[in-house]
Amino acid sequence: MLYSVRMRADDGQRHICGAEGIFHEKEIHKIQSEYLSKALTHTRGKAKNINFTIEELPVVPIMIKSLPVCTCGEDARNTIINLLKALKCSNDAIYSAIEIIYNQNDLRGAAIIDSNSGLRLDNNKSRGLRAVRFGLTEYASNRLDENIRTFGLVNTRAKEGLQIASKISSCPDVLAELCVSDNPDYTTGYVASNKYGYVRIPNIKEYNSDCGGRVIFTKSKIDNIKKYLEDTIVLINEISDFKGNVSINEIIGSFNS
Helix, strand or coil: CEEEEEEEEECCCCEEEEEEEEEEHHHHHHHHHHHHHHHHCCCCCCCCEEEEEEEECCCCCEEEECCCEEECCCCHHHHHHHHHHHCCCCHHHHHHHHHHHHHCCCCCCEEEEECCCCCECCCCCCCCECCCCEEECHHHHHHHHHHHHHCCCCHHHHHHHHHHHHHHHCCCCEEEEEEECCCCCCCCEEEEECCCEEEEECCCCCCCCCCCEEEEEECCCHHHHHHHHHHCCEEEEECCCEEEECCHHHHHHHHHC
């Protein structure tokens, strides 16, 4: 039997961290302990309120493949703008997203932005929408760990980021996602899309900055995205290719040539 295990932690005023996955019943105690340790030792501070949600999955998960991974070490702001422009996001949408990412540090979920108008579609400006109910099969988890070690990535954060990005991008109504971690000591973010994959962007913010957040770009109404992100159960059972450093021209040119 499979269970969704989710943790959210705050210090009474601001969000500290979250964690989530899909696991067999025998794994639940171990995972709870790991998530608890994360909440009590996080770089954003020690959590005062820690909430767990553990639910038996009511249906068989949809199986998906993870996004392919590469790293673009060029200027972070230019990389974000060029990738999102290539994905047909308007200037208004791009700069609206950048404003959210770099000037808000209490966004617990994802802001949903209309990719044409740049208007924010979700109503709760501090909560946003959360992508939940996703995880890895044991085979996919082991394969992902191998790739992370081979390419020298930060294990936990790369693993968590790729999972959530792969679920979000698997939604038919999502055009792209921009994410910057709000952890002060983690300065690598990403732009994710079905077209270009999971593009890691180092030095996306200054060290010790707690700004950050997640923005999802769409061309459709928010209702479809909300239902998919919150209710659809997704399990990654296959890991796509990893690459090392790739230039922005190589990323975009490989699909436009």
